[in-house]
Amino acid sequence: MSHFDRVKDYLMELEYSIIKEDSASGIFIIESAEDGIQNLVIGVAEPILIIEQFLFDLPEQSNGEICKSLLIKNRDIVHGAFVLDESGRKVIFRDTLQIENLDANELEGSLASLSILLSEYTDEIISFSKN
Helix, strand or coil, X not given: CCHHHHHHHHHHHCCXXXXXXXXXXXXXXXXXXXXXXXXXXXXXXXXXXXXXXXXXXXXXXXCCHHHHXXXXXXXXXXXXXXXXXXXXXXXXXXXXEECCCCCHHHHHHHHHHXXXXXXXXXXXXXXXXXX
16 A cells, blocks of 8 residues: 555544545545544655645734734644745645555554644734734
């Protein structure tokens, strides 16, 4: 069984909705309304699995306090972290996992970490996106 197919089986087992999939590029887009996850991108890029959830655009006049707050919060996140894209304007949750020995529990842990982050930090994320 390919890594792509194994990841797909895990996502189905964990009851995530697969919105799109492209086996040629190794990409899934998933969601789980009850977990606050929407348009989460999972990329199978051997030897790793990449998990990315766009959160918000940094305001034009962001003053470093937002970035400082995000970096401080990174310390509390069990799996994954806040990152900026190449433009430095988009805030993304990102996690990477080794794919060779990946199991459903490990994938579930990363996705649960994002769900917990979204539930605990929603007010701050909304506030940051409006500054």
